[in-house]
Amino acid sequence: MSRELGAQLGDPEWLARLRGEAARLADELDWPNSYQSRPWKYYDARGIDLARYPAEQDEAIAVEAPDGVTVTTLGFAEGATAERLAGALGTAVAPGIDRFTALHYALLREAVIVDVPANAEPASPVRIRRTVGGQQFAAPHTVIVTGPNSRVTVVEEYSSDGADILAVPAAEVIPGPGSEVRYYVVHRWGPATRSFGYQRMLGAERDAAFQNLQLVLSGRVVKGQMESSLIGRGTGSELLGLAYGRGEEYVDFYTLQDHIGPDTRSDLLYKAALRDSARSVYYGLTRVGLGAKNADANQENRNLLLSKTARADSDPVLEILTSNVIRASHGATAGPVDEEQLFYLQTRGIPRPAAEAMLVWAFLEEVVSRVPDAALREELLGLLEAKVRGA
Secondary structure: OHHHHHHHHOOOHHHHHHHHHHHHHHHHOOOOOOOOOHHHOOOOHHHOOHHHOOOOOOEEEEEEOOOOOEEEEEEOOOOHHHHHHHOOOOOOOOOOOOHHHHHHHHOOOEEEEEEEOOOOOOOOOEEEEEEEOOOEEEOOEEEEEEOOOOEEEEEEEEEEOOOOEEEOOEEEEEOOOOOEEEEEEEEEOOOOOEEEEEEEEEEOOOOOEEEEEEEEEEOOEEEEEEEEEEOOOOOEEEEEEEEEEOOOOEEEEEEEEEEOOOOOEEEEEEEEEEOOOOEEEEEEEEEEOOOOOOEEEEEEEEEEEOOOOOEEEEEEEEEEOOOOEEEEEEEEEEEOOOHHHHHHHHHOOOOHHHHHHHHHHHHHHHHHOOOOOHHHHHHHHHHHHHHHHOO
């Protein structure tokens, strides 16, 4: 199927090689399972029947870009334009991570490339809206490449209909020296969609900065692998995640803050608020390598359980290979709304349901408050409020 797809799309030589290698890996690799892969401890993918999901893509992509930023929705037969992708595609998210990424590249149809020139600082965000419909295997791919000393915000929204969809999104972020990328992802998948996403920021250049938000509002299963590779001196990343789950929704994130170069910094805050029988899983690894002197790393995962049947599992992990660090900390909590805080609000004349709603909102709002753009922050809070009010 992969070879026929490549012939149909007119793959250039570099993509044909990548697609062929991915197809070979997809045949050789098994589905990740909870016994052999730590990031998959709570979700065993071996029951997935790939034959149920045709690769005939039904995906609508809408893109808005400010002046000065080149955004290409790329079918791979577009000649010279496609050659820009050859040096980036598969660089940050490799096809051999597991069978999901191998299938992603083997069945890839197109990618959205955000190309930001040096010293650019667009006033408005780049917006990418992807809508997937019908039972299928979907492989959305996004590449963000920036020139030196640029600043860009990219907002990407995924949505799907009620069909049984297997989605494997991949995002590769490659910032230039002294540049800053803010990449915010909104998950509004349909009730039968299972999404297994992969994202990596490859911080090879000095003083590059990355802020990422994963806002999960719906989906049967939303599982993501989010990595920041901090290689260049002074690179930094801030990973943010927020999920509001209800029904039997399942949200599962594996994060890696990989400090490789000196003077690197990372911060992470992932939160979930869960009703009904919803479940969240978080496994995060902060790794400080031998060459990562003066690393500053923090990792927090907080979970609010709003029913007796909601469940959260949290495993923050530190792996420190050098003693010369500024900070390396982690923490995790899971529990109901604080009774003392509820009591305090009730003594001020606030009814218990309203008091609980205030505390839940304050818990959720903390993550979105880190978005520096006030208008965008209000937009994201509006989406979150609509989900909370619909519970």
